[in-house]
Amino acid sequence: MNKSATSDWLLFLCFTVAVLAMPIWLKPFGADYPDLMQRFAIFGIFAIGFNILFGLTGYLSFGHAAFLGAGSYAALWSYKLLTMNVIPAVIFSIIIAGIFAFLIGFVSLRRSGIYFSILTLAFAQMSYNLAYSVLMPITNGETGLQLNLADPRILDRAAGIEATNSLPLPNIFGVATTGMPGFYFCAVILIIGFFIALRITRSPFGMMLKAIKSNQTRMAYTGFNTRPYLLWAFVISGMYAGLAGGLMAVTDPLAGAERMQWTASGEVVLMTILGGVGTLIGPVLGAALIKYFENIFSSFNKSELQEVFAFLPEGLADIMVSVSSMFVGKSWHLTLGLVFMIVVIFLPGGIMEGVRRMGRMFGIGKAPKEPLSVANTQGSQANG
C-alpha cells in the first residue's frame, strides 16, 4: 500500500474522531458547550478554506469576511423567503459567496502581493459599508437581519407548516439545528470540508497552486496560464467562507454586518498563521484556539479568580488575582496577542511546527502529521 495514502487515511480518521468526540475531550477545558463547539467547527471551516488560498498559493486575502457575511445573509433570506430547512440555506450561502468571490477575485487577482491584499481589503470594507448604507433593505443595517413572525417562508407554507405564535427554529427535516444537533451538523460539514481540502491539496490542481506559490513567473514561462488556477482557488476558498457564514446562520438565525468588518478578515489570517500556514490541521487548531480565548478567557472575572487562588495565603492570593486579572476578562486580547507573538517568534510555522518538533524530539520523525505539511519555507528556515 502506498505510504502517503495510508497516512492520509489515518489523518482523516483521527480528524473525524477528534471532531466528533469534542464534547468528551473538551470537558476538562470547560469548552464542551454546544455554542462554542459550533464555533470551533464553523471557524475551522472558514480557516480551512482560507488556507486553500493563502496556504497553497501564498496569496494573502484580507477580505474573506465579506464572503462570510454574504453567506450569512444568503442563508437568512432563504429562511425568510423559502423554508426554515437548513439544506437550501447552506446551498444558497455557498452559491452566493461563490459568485461574490468570483467577481471580487476576477478584479483583485490582476495584481499580486501586497496590492492583491489591499484590493481584497478594500472590497471587503466596501461590502461592509454598503451593508450599513445602500443595502439596508437587504441587510437591515446595524440591527442585523432577523427572522420575523410574518416572513413568507413559501416552501414551508406549501408544505403545510403553519406559522405559530413563536418564531420557528432552523431545522433539518424537523430536527432543530440549535444546541447539540447543530454542533453535529457543523461537525459533519467540517469533516466533509476537511476531506475536500485534503483531496484538493493532493490533486494535480493543488500541485499547480503550490507551484504558483513557489515561483509564479517560472510557471508562466513554462506555458501555464496561472490566473484561472488562482481564480478557482479564490472562488473555492470564498465558498468555504460562505459555507461558514451560512452555518453561523444555521446555529443562530441572525446576520449582522459586523461579520464583514476587516477585523473579522484579520481574524482568519491570525487563525491560519497561529495554527500553521499550508498545513491541513493547523488552521482548524488556530481557529479553535482563538475562539477559545474569545469565549472562555473573556468570561473570567475577579470573583472566579479569587476562587482559583483561594488555596494561597491571603496576601499572595490578592497579588495573584490582581496580576492575572490583567490577562483575562476584558483584557483577553492582550493574552491572545502575547500568545500570537510567542508563536510567531519561536514557532514561525505555527502550532503545527511545534507538533512536528515534538514528534522529532520523541524520535518519531515520521509522525502521521508530517507528510501533510506542504513545503513550508518559513518553518524550514527556523529549523535550519
Place this chain on the structure above:
Amino acid sequence: MSNKKTPLNTWTRRDVLKASAASTAIAGAPMFFTRNAYGADYLNNPGDASSVTLGFNVPQSGAYADEGADELRAYQLAVEHLNGEGDGGMMNTMQPSALKGNGILGKKVEYVTGDTQTKSDAARASAKRMIEKDGAVMITGGSSSGVAVAVQGLCQEAGVIFMAGLTHSNDTTGKDRKANGFRHFFNGYMSGAALGPVLEKAYGKERRAYHLTADYNWGWTQEASIVASTENIGWTTDQTVKTPVGAGDFSQYITPILNSDADTLVLNHYGKDMINSLTQAVQFGLRDKSVNGKDFQIIVPLYSRLMAQGAGDNVKGIFGSTNWHWSLQDEGSKAFVKSFGAKYGNPPSQAAHTCYVQALLYADAVERAGTFEPCQVVAALEGHKFDGMGNGPTEYRAEDHQCFKDVLVVKGKENPSSQFDLLEIVEVTPRAQVEYPHDHEMFSGGALGSCNNGAA
C-alpha cells in the same frame, strides 16, 4: 506518478464499514452527557442546588464601554443586596417587596459576566455561553438597542428571561418585543413626548430642526419620535442625516449644517458618539450662530451623566431627557445613591440604576411566583405595579413588557458644583403625558408571541 493509486482509493468496503460504525458510536456517546438529555421541566432549572446563576452581559469595550462598566458595578451591588450583604439599598424602599435578603427563593445568587463588545454576534455568543455552559436562568444587560434586540431574541429562542439594560429604541418593546423580554428603561417615544412641551416653552413654535442620527434601530426610532413631537408643536424638519456608529469624526456631517437654513440641531447620538459630535458641533461655532434672527440651539434627546462628564463644558444649557438622575430626592434614589457611593466612590449613572432595578425586579418576581420557571416569572412581572425604585409609581405593562413611569427632562447645568453635578432637572413629566397605546404606529408590527421555558 500516474500509475500510482491516488491516496484515498485504497480502502476496502470492510474498512469503511468498520470506520463508520466506530464514528457512530463516538458520535452517539456525548448524547448521554449533555445537560438536557433528561427531560427537565424548564431550561437551567436550579433544582435542589444551593445557588442560582444570573448572567450579566454588558459592553466592556467599544463606544458604550463606560456605561457597561457602570452597569456591571450596579449588578454586583444588586447581588450583594439580594444575598443580604451591604446596607440593602433599594430593597428597603421597594414596595411591594417579596425579597427576604437571603438570595432568591433561599438560593444564594451567583453571577457570570460577559463582554458584548457592542456587537450582536459577540453579545449572542456571550449570552449563549451563559445559558449553555454556566446554566444562567436569566440574562440581563446591554447598552445598545441593536444588541438588546439580538439578545432578547436569543433568550426567547432558548427559553430564559431577558431583563433589558439600557436600551432606548422603540423597537425593543415595539416591533421586536418578545414574551421573555422586559424593559424598565424608557424609550424614544417617551423622550419625544416629554421634550416637546419643554422645547416649545424654551424655544417657541417656529424652528427648523436638523437631525444627525446614529444609523441603527435606536437612532431611527428616536429620530422618528423627536420629529413627530417637534412637528406637533409647529417646528419644521430641515434634514435628517444618518451617521455610522463609532464614527469618531463628525466634521463632514457638521459642515453642511452651517450652510443650511436650520436653527436647531438634534443629536440622536449616544455614548462616545454623542461626546464627539457635540464637542465638534460646539467647536465649529454652531452655538454662536444665529439663523433667521434666532440663536442656534442644540438638543440631545437622550442624556446621561457619563456623557455629560465626557463632553465637559459643551453640555451647558443643552436640553435632553433621562430615565433617572442621582440627584432625585425620593427615598429609593437616596438609598441607592448612598450604597452605590459607599461601595464605588461615585454616584450611579442612569444605566447603573436601570440595571440594578431590573435585577431586583426579577428577583422579586421569582419570589412572588415561587419558582424560577420563566413562564410563571413572566406572569408575575406582567402588569406588576411597584414604587420606591426612584421613578415614582411604575407599571410593567402586560401588552408589551414596557415599564411606564415619569420621565425627567434635564438641562446641562451652567454652574456645576462638582464633577458629578452636571445636569439639572427641568421638569418631571408625568406618566400620563408619555403613555401611548401598545399598538401605536411607532410600535406596531411585532408580537410578544408565547413565552418559552426551554423545556425540551
